[in-house]
Amino acid sequence: MPTSWRSSLRGPGGDDLTEERYARQVLHWGEENQQRIAAAAVLVAGVGGLGATVSQLLTRAGIGRLYLVDDGIVDWPDLNRQLLYDEGDLGRGKLRLAGERLRAINSTTEITLIDGRIDEHFVMPAGLNAVADCLDNYPGRFLLDELTPEGIYLVHGGLEGDHGQVMTLQSGRSQPMAAIFAGICQPEGHIPVTPDNVVIIAGLMVNELFAAIYGQPKLLNRCLVVSLADFHMAFLDV
Amino acid sequence: MVELQFFGLLRMLLKRERIELQPVEKETVAQLLARAQQQLPYPFLPRLLDDAGGMHAGAIILVNRQNVHHLDGLHTPVRDADVVAIFPPGAGG
16 A cells, blocks of 8 residues: 555655645545545556546646556657647657656656557556556557456547547446447548547546546446537447 | 437537437337438438448447447347447547
């Protein structure tokens, strides 16, 4: 069990910087939930559009342990929405950059970098509370769901143009993602993705990840379908 | 009644989230969709089916939460009180 969220950082005068850091959010969700977040471990698969924001928000919130998985490098089309990277990062590996940026944001979060992709050789770390599916392809998503340990929540996010979805599955108890999305093929060519939609879907994913960490996911076996074109949201039972 | 739900772009195009249809004995998903098409102002079927009547790979159809891919495809029977949902998920991340 990680140490209390209160005890990690001290200022020059011995004041508790960690307590100050989380002061505004603890007003909302309370110390007990802050402690749950500090004790939690989340794997973020992909640190591209969704993953860069999901991992950043989890880190800012004080997540205890974060496992990041990616093997990509920063390219120009990433810069519109991948909030951890900038022009000076072009050509550099996303994983190491994400680790550097996140550690600078919150040194109390324990970050483990897993350089690679979700494939049949991937070994899921032990002790996870939740998995965040921030991938951009269905074969990887299906495999991630398959590899998620029994009973662990997987929070899926996906988007395209003005639309997006967030859905939570519990491995071994929910339908496999491959069954729900059976018949779907990866679209040919580039998928339209905008910075606003990415950040909104990522924000919803993080809200759901917190709920999963508390043991009360709101989207278990439900897909929240979001349309920015008319600010519409709907639930699809799966 | 059979409830037909539309999500994502289909909901936008049709300007409605769901319609209800009287159940018809021995009706399939394909027949239900064709019947729904007659009641709706926008020709949504070409966005869902190809010229040969097969499903495009960009959307899923669920009957009572089960993907028809694992049932009998577009020949899956639809009965009274069934919920049929059409959803084109976003693929990007």
